[in-house]
Amino acid sequence: MIKVDNITKKFKSGDNTVIALDSVSFSINKGDFASIIGKSGSGKTTLLALLGALEKPTEGSIIVNDEDITKMPESKLIKYRREKIGFVFQQYNLIPNLTALENVILPMEFAGVKTQDRIKRAKDLLNKVGIDSTKQKRKPSRLSGGEQQRVSIARALGNKPSLILADEPTGNLDSTTGKNIITLLDKLSKSDNTTIIIVTHDLNMTKYTDITFKITDGKLRLDKKKPDIGILS
Amino acid sequence: MILHGVKNVTRNITRSISIILILSVSIGLALIMLLSYRAINEKISNIKSSIGNTITINPAGSQGFEGGGNPITETQINEIKNLPNIVQITETLLATITPGSENNLTSPIKAGKLGKRFASFQNQSFYNNNPNFSPSVPIVVTGISNTSIITGEGISLTSGNLFNPSSNDNVAIIGKNLASNNNLTTGDTFTLYNTKITVSGVINMGTRFANDGMYMPILTLQNLSGQQNDISAATITVNSITNVNSVISQINSKLGSNNVDITSSQTTVSNAIAPLESIKNISLYSLIGSLIAGSVIILLIMIMTVRERKKEIGVLKAIGASNFLITIEFVSESLTLTIIGAILGIFIGILLANPVLSTLVNTSASTPIQSSFQGTGVSTRGINPGGPLIPSGGGGVFNIGRRASRFISSITGAGEQKILSTFKDIHAIINLNILLYGILSALIITMLGSVIPVLLISKVSPAEIIRGE
Ligand SMILES: Nc1ncnc2c1ncn2[C@@H]1O[C@H](COP(=O)(O)OP(=O)(O)OP(=O)(O)O)[C@@H](O)[C@H]1O
Numbered sequence: 001m002i003k004v005d006n007i008t009k010k011f012k013s014g015d016n017t018v019i020a021l022d023s024v025s026f027s028i029n030k031g032d033f034a035s036i037i038g039k040s041g042s043g044k045t046t047l048l049a050l051l052g053a054l055e056k057p058t059e060g061s062i063i064v065n066d067e068d069i070t071k072m073p074e075s076k077l078i079k080y081r082r083e084k085i086g087f088v089f090q091q092y093n094l095i096p097n098l099t100a101l102e103n104v105i106l107p108m109e110f111a112g113v114k115t116q117d118r119i120k121r122a123k124d125l126l127n128k129v130g131i132d133s134t135k136q137k138r139k140p141s142r143l144s145g146g147e148q149q150r151v152s153i154a155r156a157l158g159n160k161p162s163l164i165l166a167d168e169p170t171g172n173l174d175s176t177t178g179k180n181i182i183t184l185l186d187k188l189s190k191s192d193n194t195t196i197i198i199v200t201h202d203l204n205m206t207k208y209t210d211i212t213f214k215i216t217d218g219k220l221r222l223d224k225k226k227p228d229i230g231i232l233s
Numbered sequence: 234m235i236l237h238g239v240k241n242v243t244r245n246i247t248r249s250i251s252i253i254l255i256l257s258v259s260i261g262l263a264l265i266m267l268l269s270y271r272a273i274n275e276k277i278s279n280i281k282s283s284i285g286n287t288i289t290i291n292p293a294g295s296q297g298f299e300g301g302g303n304p305i306t307e308t309q310i311n312e313i314k315n316l317p318n319i320v321q322i323t324e325t326l327l328a329t330i331t332p333g334s335e336n337n338l339t340s341p342i343k344a345g346k347l348g349k350r351f352a353s354f355q356n357q358s359f360y361n362n363n364p365n366f367s368p369s370v371p372i373v374v375t376g377i378s379n380t381s382i383i384t385g386e387g388i389s390l391t392s393g394n395l396f397n398p399s400s401n402d403n404v405a406i407i408g409k410n411l412a413s414n415n416n417l418t419t420g421d422t423f424t425l426y427n428t429k430i431t432v433s434g435v436i437n438m439g440t441r442f443a444n445d446g447m448y449m450p451i452l453t454l455q456n457l458s459g460q461q462n463d464i465s466a467a468t469i470t471v472n473s474i475t476n477v478n479s480v481i482s483q484i485n486s487k488l489g490s491n492n493v494d495i496t497s498s499q500t501t502v503s504n505a506i507a508p509l510e511s512i513k514n515i516s517l518y519s520l521i522g523s524l525i526a527g528s529v530i531i532l533l534i535m536i537m538t539v540r541e542r543k544k545e546i547g548v549l550k551a552i553g554a555s556n557f558l559i560t561i562e563f564v565s566e567s568l569t570l571t572i573i574g575a576i577l578g579i580f581i582g583i584l585l586a587n588p589v590l591s592t593l594v595n596t597s598a599s600t601p602i603q604s605s606f607q608g609t610g611v612s613t614r615g616i617n618p619g620g621p622l623i624p625s626g627g628g629g630v631f632n633i634g635r636r637a638s639r640f641i642s643s644i645t646g647a648g649e650q651k652i653l654s655t656f657k658d659i660h661a662i663i664n665l666n667i668l669l670y671g672i673l674s675a676l677i678i679t680m681l682g683s684v685i686p687v688l689l690i691s692k693v694s695p696a697e698i699i700r701g702e
């Protein structure tokens with residue numbers, strides 16, 4: 001369960017202040033698949049960065065699993081990012097000189113998972129997202145965009161996070177591949193009860209998600225939600 | 234993470250190889266300079282500890298060209314004999330004897346042109362009346378209170394035995410030139426101050442000046458020459474170099490600095506080793522310089538890679554890497570480069586340490602060596618026929634004073650010459666320690682070079698990176 005309470009994020013650039021997020025409040029249930037839509041510059045990435053504890057809000061609190069991450073010390077935040085969050089990026093951001101397998105192993109290496117265990121888990125995850133063992137040995141440059149995004153989803157899942165944050169994960173993919181990635185994420189959120197928040201431009205994608213928010217100029221409002229699940233605060 | 238760092242070296246092979254080569258040169262240079270520094274430092278402390286701990290007391294003024302003042306006395310020596318830190322006091326008394334009926338010896342030195350010219354200069358009318366007169370050169374007799382002056386490196390008895398220096402026996406050890414000039418061998422006798430003296434040994438002192446003279450117990454010479462209680466000079470051995478200055482000031486306060494001239498061999502030694510000291514400094518600066526150069530290379534390279542991989546660093550942070558882990562990755566990458574550089578540098582060091590060291594010593598030390606030879610000038614002053622050539626006599630304290638100073642300078646001059654000749658023996662010691670030094674320089678270079686890049690790493694903001702897409 002994620003509860004965002006009245007967060008504001010301001011940036012100072014020179015003399016003027018940019019209000020990237022303006023008194024944003026919402027909550028998402030555990031295991032929900034949520035999407036955030038909005039125009040460029042509306043504050044979507046800023047919201048993900050705050051949820052992923054890469055930045056702190058200017059005001060307000062973010063409670064994840066009963067803990068306020070805006071008040072955590074840096075040492076706890078590193079652990080939080082490592083163990084509770086999985087990031088998926090529009091440009092995949094795999095480490096170029098590591099193989100697909102090594103990329104998936106990396107976050108588990110940070111977390112100190114035993115070598116044997118992390119290799120086995122990485123292989124399982126890659127098989128699950130549809131990357132076979134020959135492709136697992138390839139470096140990212142020898143994989144297609146869709147394949148790279150699958151690898152990056154497998155990487156995000158390594159430490160069994162409770163929240164996956166995906167910033168336009170289908171932005172660089174054709175519609176079919178994009179659809180496959182979204183259904184893969186949907187499947188994961190259902191099977192592992194993982195909360196997923198994706199940012200997207202593509203309104204088509206919102207039909208797979210349980211709940212959709214729309215951001216306009218830093219202000220967030222509920223757009224739609226499936227009638228059976230999801231709560232609006 | 235360490236492994237990732239090591240593997241990252243292969244990301245840009247050409248660049249890595251060039252960095253390794255540059256680093257190997259700077260580490261090689263650092264090692265050469267370190268080995269040189271150590272070798273020179275050891276040489277300096279050897280020299281200091283071998284001849285650095287003696288003090289010479291002369292009568293006040295006798296060091297000057299004209300000489301003068303009163304001789305030192307046994308009474309004065311007794312006053313300082315029991316000062317702390319003094320190991321030994323060697324007293325010497327010098328007398329010049331003029332060959333003749335009371336001294337049936339002739340000097341091995343011929344007056345020569347210089348002597349004749351000097352004699353004519355001193356006594357024009359006598360010389361004009363006797364144009365063929367060749368003045369006879371006096372012989373220097375040195376009374377000694379212990380045998381340290383006639384033993385040691387470069388000095389050998391060619392026959393006979395040392396005498397008891399604290400006796401008043403009528404014995405002498407004569408320089409080998411004086412011996413051959415007068416056909417004397419051990420056991421023979423000759424006349425000095427109308428007294429029969431037995432040759433107890435023949436000695437090779439290593440310098441011509443010293444081989445032209447003779448040595449006898451100081452008491453004997455004091456009695457024979459009528460200089461009871463007088464001493465020309467005293468050489469004091471101090472237990473350690475560090476105490477030399479305190480002993481000097483204690484002697485000064487006991488005897489009064491106006492009554493005696495005190496010189497320590499440290500002055501001579503520090504003159505002689507001045508070029509070594511400067512090479513030592515050069516090698517120290519070069520050592521520091523090459524380590525800094527290596528660090529700057531690592532600094533620039535790391536700044537470059539941190540900038541290139543800024544996005545990667547941001548991503549690593551976003552997926553849960555701490556600054557510490559990322560730092561380890563980058564530092565182990567540079568450490569790999571420097572260690573490979575160090576291994577090559579060690580080979581460079583082993584190959585070039587001694588050639589470079591001897592070039593340094595030869596080029597930097599050659600000029601000061603010549604100037605310091607002129608400074609003490611054994612050859613110019615030692616054989617200079619001095620006052621005693623005046624046919625009408627003269628001499629006395631003045632002559633003895635001057636002779637004494639000449640004698641001292643011949644000793645210190647020889648010492649300095651000896652020091653300078655050992656410069657050639659400086660060798661860098663190459664042993665397994667070089668591995669340690671090589672690795673140590675790699676660590677120092679990496680540590681110094683990494684500080685700023687590590688700060689840059691910690692400044693990378695993951696939020697900015699994911700927004701920059
Ligand atoms: N470091 C910063 N300094 C100043 N302004 C910033 C900074 N970061 C973001 N902003 C501003 O905050 C606003 C929101 O930016 P954000 O990256 O969240 O937009 P976005 O919705 O993700 O846009 P896009 O769809 O183009 O990715 C923008 O107006 C942006 O210019």
Ligand SMILES: [Mg+2]
Nearest residue numbers: 044045046700
């Ligand atoms: Mg964005």
